[in-house]
Amino acid sequence: MSGYNVTDPNLPINSNNTCKDINECLFSPSVCGPDSNCTNEIGSYNCSCLNGFTATNSSLPISINNTCRDVDECVDISDVCGPNSICNNTVGSYNCWCMSGYNVTDPNLPIN
């Protein structure tokens, strides 16, 4: 079955030489592509994107052919930095700055 490998490929498959789960997460390059988490499951695996990343095509499963890309929070999340601010997208994150002439409301909190 897909997702399983025989223990010893030189011997016939039987109860002494069983089909074992493949840990696809150990493959190189990663089956999930960069900036992702891989979770091995029995007979399968699951891919998810790291925080700040999303699937290039959100309607398809994450894979080496549909990798995780940076979320441009400045574009994708309206008003992510709040009013009178400048948003700077970074890979995996973003930064907010106050516009010239403005100060953050509470300097102990991130701008949002």
Ligand SMILES: [Ca+2]
């Ligand atoms: Ca980003």
